[in-house]
Amino acid sequence: MLNARVLARSWAHLLLGGALLMPFFLLTSVVVGLAAPDTHVTVHLGWQLVAYGLALPLVAVAGLLRPVRPLEVAAVRALVAVPGSALADGPAGSPDARRRAAGWFLAHTALGGLVSGASLALPPAVVFLVAMPFVGPLRRSRWADQFPVLPDPPWLGPPLGLAVLATLLAAVAGAGALLARLAPALLGPTPADRLAAAERRAADLAVRNRLARELHDSVGHALSTVTLQAGAARTVLAADPDFAREALVAIEETARRAVAELDTVLGLLRDEEPGDRTPAPTLDGDLDGLLDRVRAAGVAVHLAAAPRPGALPPVVSREAYRIVQEGLSNAVRHAGRVPVRLRLAHTDEELTITVENPVPAAAARRSGGGRGLPGIAERATLLGGGASWEAAGGTWRLVATLPLAGGPR
Structure with missing residues (x-):
């Protein structure tokens, strides 16, 4: 059974990763928009994924900066269920520590970006599906145009909406658990840190x-x-x-x-x-x-x-x-x-x-x-x-x- 407090903290940590990804995503969105001037990148899922993929190498390079590790360690200690003793203190000094910090920064922002996007898109869809059998005009509103296929009969909407919500929660829990497993390996002390x-x-x-x-x-x-x-x-x-x-x-x-x-x-x-x-x-x-x-x-x-x-x-x-x-x-x-x-x-x-x-x-x-x-x-x-x-x-x-x-x- 999911621990609600752990889930909420993991969700907040993933949303933080999405926020950290946003400057890189906006930059690559501008580049994609210049390359495809007739396409609305902000509303086209395919082009958004292209901008997302182009942003990840920039994130990895930024993760090599020395201050990244202490900032990420502070966030993990506050929001992720990882023992504080398993994490390193201070900026990443050695090349190995910087590479590990960059790997963590990439994983955090990549998963955080996906979870943040899903967190923005899926809750309104869940509300629409659950309310659809009880509010008839919803099937004829502009919101219905966002769905490729509407459930028929309408009473299938609530179970489908709850399934979508459960899938989102499971994705958040899975992404949080993955980051919790990666944190000691990528943000933990390196041999050089232990020697220092x-x-x-x-x-x-x-x-x-x-x-x-x-x-x-x-x-x-x-x-x-x-x-x-x-x-x-x-x-x-x-x-x-x-x-x-x-x-x-x-x-x-x-x-x-x-x-x-x-x-x-x-x-x-x-x-x-x-x-x-x-x-x-x-x-x-x-x-x-x-x-x-x-x-x-x-x-x-x-x-x-x-x-x-x-x-x-x-x-x-x-x-x-x-x-x-x-x-x-x-x-x-x-x-x-x-x-x-x-x-x-x-x-x-x-x-x-x-x-x-x-x-x-x-x-x-x-x-x-x-x-x-x-x-x-x-x-x-x-x-x-x-x-x-x-x-x-x-x-x-x-x-x-x-x-x-x-x-x-």
Whole structure:
């Protein structure tokens, strides 16, 4: 049994196809009229079919245009019983996608044109046939001249009219079902569309991972440092007020920088222009401040070597700062106020970051299952380098190597 709602939506979709065919049909009707000046194309069924046939190649060519697919997909999603996930999004980019979209556009307009013509011609005929036995003058009216043969006796008119109506409904249902079967094949994603979608998902995931690393490294480092600074200030508040005061100043400065770095990450989420965001910290410009804040928490940080200012490419300097920041955060978080040795060995080809600190036995056994160390490895890998870490002989050692010419990958 036909679903009335599905039938009505299919009919509307086919009438839309007929409307899309109309400009092409009118153009070819003019051409046919010029070729046969003594013929009334608009009232002659044979010439109308000729104009219809000539219009279809023009429709196929127009279907190759990129905007056709998203327009047709929108119509199918609104009017055809096809799962939305089976249809492609966006303009047809590849030649294969354009050919499929052109095939769909041709099928939609061709069937829509036939159904639209029948929808205009047959309902008046149905009304005439059904009313003919009850309205005698109809058999002698000008409408009767449109029928090659009138049913005789007249009481055959209503059954014949209902049969014509049923045939029209069946044609609409059949054409709608055919288009519903063709839609996934012709408007569905091509292999190139699926590859592009996978690349977009990978790019989105990379951006999300980057934002997660930035939040973890900046906010996590700030919280670890502030916690240690606050604990140190509380411990010596009565015995050494000057140190406690310095620790509070360091807490204020650390929190202020954390807010600024958080604003930078939120700017990335809001897709602001780079000039509207707080510049990301770099090893060249912000290393001294980072070490001062860690030292203010009572952690002795010894800088064994450092690159000369301006020697690092900006992207390397930025990622190196985050790696050093996370390395110091790990030392503060897991080992407490122990001496930390930081070495930044710089050559013409690469920068090697080494962070070493003594660790208690319990901390030495940790597996590194948090997010900080994998984040360091990801940063190094994106630049074409690598990172490793180990706890041996009571010492925790983190080593990251960053090529200076590798660039983001």
